[in-house]
């Protein structure tokens with residue numbers, strides 16, 4: 001569990017330009033609370049970006065209490081993260097084999113993430129590909145974030161894909177309306193320009209349905 005207010009998160013993000021994470025201070029201040037508190041949470045960012053801003057701001061916030069992984073297609077951005085991140089690698093998120101390799105490496109290294117943040121190319125095809133491979137690697141109760149829905153809703157980001165990222169999310173919303181068991185189901189969070197899926201199986205989604213025992 002990482003407890004930070006939205007204002008604290010926004011102020012911190014502004015100290016590490018050029019990240020735009022301050023725009024998502026409200027969602028992150030909510031979602032970081034769902035990370036495990038009994039062990040070091042692991043956060044994997046897709047799209048390191050210039051100056052590795054997010055990795056650096058999270059290290060400032062959490063010190064060694066968080067495991068930070070980050071990948072980008074740009075070797076210079078990844079190099080910026082090397083000293084700060086626990087895992088920094090050049091990965092082309094448009095290449096299925098490279099994402100599979102990433103997933104295998106994380107799993108075998110005991111580094112299945114508790115949070116994946118897709119802030120990469122924003123191309124629909126890449127978002128779908130990353131989600132299909134990396135969501136299953138999330139630990140139970142892990143959080144899968146897709147940022148910048150507004151960007152990837154634009155036709156030029158569809159890259160020939162039949163569906164937009166938001167179409168997957170709409171299907172998930174439809175699923176929420178169907179009678180799945182509610183004791184341990186994934187949970188879906190929608191914020192302005194931002195969505196998150198909380199995988200079932202963690203402390204947050206599990207509810208003890210046993211009737212209270214009488215004293």
Ligand SMILES: C[S@@+](CC[C@H](N)C(=O)[O-])C[C@H]1O[C@@H](n2cnc3c(N)ncnc32)[C@H](O)[C@@H]1O
Pocket residue numbers: 018019020021045046047048049050052053054071072073074077091092093094119120121126
């Ligand atoms: C919006 S920026 C990331 C910003 C960063 N997360 C932050 O908060 O400051 C998007 C990043 O995705 C990377 N990117 C674009 N296409 C990619 C691909 N096919 N594979 C991996 N990374 C890619 C870009 O190089 C860029 O650094």
